[in-house]
Amino acid sequence: MTLLLDIVTTAAILFIVSAGLLAIFGVLKIVNFAHGAWLTVGAYCAVVAGGLGLNPWLALPLAFAAGAVLGGVTERLIVRPLYARPLDAILATWGLGIVIGQLVTLWFGRDVQFTESLLPGTIHVLGTTYSLYRIFALGAAVVIGLGFAFLLEGTRLGLSARAIIMNEALARALGLDTARIRLVTFMIGTGLTALAGVLLTPLTSVDPTMGVAWLIGSFMLVMVAGSSFGALAVACLLFGGAQVLVSTFISPILGGITVAVLCALVLRISSKGFARV
Amino acid sequence: MFDSSAAEAKLELDGVTSGYGPVAIVRDLSLSIRRGEIFALMGKNGMGKTTLLKTILGLVAARGGDIRMDGASIVGASPKALVSSGVGYAPQEQPLFQDLSIRDNLRLAVHSDRELGAALERVFGHFPFLRDRLAQKAGTLSGGEQKMLIMARALMLGPDLLLIDEISEGLQPTVIARIADALRAEREANGTTILLVEQNLNFALDVADRWAVLKLGEIDDSGEVGAGSRERVLEHLKI
Numbered sequence: 001m002t003l004l005l006d007i008v009t010t011a012a013i014l015f016i017v018s019a020g021l022l023a024i025f026g027v028l029k030i031v032n033f034a035h036g037a038w039l040t041v042g043a044y045c046a047v048v049a050g051g052l053g054l055n056p057w058l059a060l061p062l063a064f065a066a067g068a069v070l071g072g073v074t075e076r077l078i079v080r081p082l083y084a085r086p087l088d089a090i091l092a093t094w095g096l097g098i099v100i101g102q103l104v105t106l107w108f109g110r111d112v113q114f115t116e117s118l119l120p121g122t123i124h125v126l127g128t129t130y131s132l133y134r135i136f137a138l139g140a141a142v143v144i145g146l147g148f149a150f151l152l153e154g155t156r157l158g159l160s161a162r163a164i165i166m167n168e169a170l171a172r173a174l175g176l177d178t179a180r181i182r183l184v185t186f187m188i189g190t191g192l193t194a195l196a197g198v199l200l201t202p203l204t205s206v207d208p209t210m211g212v213a214w215l216i217g218s219f220m221l222v223m224v225a226g227s228s229f230g231a232l233a234v235a236c237l238l239f240g241g242a243q244v245l246v247s248t249f250i251s252p253i254l255g256g257i258t259v260a261v262l263c264a265l266v267l268r269i270s271s272k273g274f275a276r277v
Numbered sequence: 278m279f280d281s282s283a284a285e286a287k288l289e290l291d292g293v294t295s296g297y298g299p300v301a302i303v304r305d306l307s308l309s310i311r312r313g314e315i316f317a318l319m320g321k322n323g324m325g326k327t328t329l330l331k332t333i334l335g336l337v338a339a340r341g342g343d344i345r346m347d348g349a350s351i352v353g354a355s356p357k358a359l360v361s362s363g364v365g366y367a368p369q370e371q372p373l374f375q376d377l378s379i380r381d382n383l384r385l386a387v388h389s390d391r392e393l394g395a396a397l398e399r400v401f402g403h404f405p406f407l408r409d410r411l412a413q414k415a416g417t418l419s420g421g422e423q424k425m426l427i428m429a430r431a432l433m434l435g436p437d438l439l440l441i442d443e444i445s446e447g448l449q450p451t452v453i454a455r456i457a458d459a460l461r462a463e464r465e466a467n468g469t470t471i472l473l474v475e476q477n478l479n480f481a482l483d484v485a486d487r488w489a490v491l492k493l494g495e496i497d498d499s500g501e502v503g504a505g506s507r508e509r510v511l512e513h514l515k516i
Contacts (some may be wrong), residue, residue, distance in 0.1 A: 159385065174386060
């Protein structure tokens with residue numbers, strides 16, 4: 001039963017970490033390689049909140065706001081001129097990620113930081129004792145997934161974003177403000193990624209390079225999912241599950257590369273991945 | 278019957294040049310369309326008709342000349358600004374969001390959901406079949422139904438100026454007749470000015486007040502619709 005919970009909660013954590021990247025890639029067709037840096041920014045918001053003696057839960061809205069504002073500035077100054085040059089956008093956001101990492105190092109140093117746990121302790125669930133925080137992460141993933149489903153299917157912003165994904169030229173011709181929708185989408189994506197950074201703090205050490213470790217896995221999962229949050233959930237469940245199984249029964253080192261290898265295999269077989277889910 | 282013959286100009290193009298990359302598709306084109314007039318712009322493929330509509334709507338930048346709506350220049354205005362000021366557009370290329378429902382395709386034409394109910398009632402009057410099929414995906418409609426949906430979307434906000442790009446292409450005569458009725462009704466009810474790009478001579482000359490033929494980005498001939506129009510247009514469209 002613990003193994004099953006490990007699989008489900010690992011998938012949830014992968015979903016939380018990848019959702020912001022998918023929001024940006026799905027609508028803007030830009031791979032934000034500063035994704036890892038935004039995770040780091042979010043995690044350091046938790047460090048700052050702890051340093052200021054704030055309730056650790058306040059780090060979540062703080063990180064979302066910081067990520068969204070910085071994302072807005074980034075979209076306006078760096079990404080917007082590069083929408084027609086997606087390869088250049090990858091290089092630019094990669095460089096931005098390095099800059100952000102260095103700035104974090106400058107302010108906080110290279111040392112590992114510690115934050116107050118959001119939910120310490122264990123819970124008795126399905127006949128086993130399990131980490132309360134990992135169960136919370138599962139709930140957070142469901143909330144984020146449902147939130148995105150509502151945003152995309154139940155709001156005008158979501159309808160406009162879907163129209164842009166399908167046919168941006170027609171969306172412009174109908175008078176949609178595509179520039180504003182891109183900006184808001186980028187801000188939501190980076191805000192959500194920073195929020196994910198806070199949610200990671202009880203599970204991983206906080207240091208200036210912590211986001212890099214999550215970047216490749218997130219990138220591969222998003223490539224497999226295309227622009228579908230449903231497909232992302234399926235990919236996280238399948239490949240996150242495989243990661244847990246490989247780590248448990250074969251080798252934790254091989255487990256660490258399982259997601260990337262399986263995603264590459266799926267993309268080799270079908271370039272659209274799970275995009276039709 | 279709406280009489281536009283004495284009305285002031287709604288849309289004026291003065292020496293407009295536009296195109297893609299180094300190639301000028303529309304060349305030094307001048308045209309004046311009166312308020313409430315239906316104007317048919319015809320020409321063979323590749324003559325610049327679609328580019329001209331895109332230039333008016335700001336989707337293709339004008340390289341020279343001036344475009345005025347109600348006397349004010351609209352060169353450089355964004356499509357959003359023009360749509361907000363009453364321009365409707367029925368495009369020819371990839372004109373629908375195929376995976377969205379009919380309702381969502383129509384919803385994208387209004388500025389807020391508060392306007393949706395009244396706007397839907399407007400277009401149900403012209404195309405009643407839409408009322409019962411709002412949840413259906415646009416891509417599952419027949420070709421004729423898709424064209425009526427495109428027209429309905431362009432009419433949602435009751436535009437002052439309507440730009441229509443080859444709406445009759447590949448349609449049965451009954452569907453063409455229904456679209457023609459919708460255009461006449463809009464003009465009668467609201468004084469809508471319509472610039473109709475067409476290759477279907479019968480449809481264009483049936484609904485239009487005036488016509489022009491575009492050849493290599495320039496007006497080759499133009500006139501009032503009446504006796505002899507058909508022969509004159511055909512003469513210019515001969516291969």
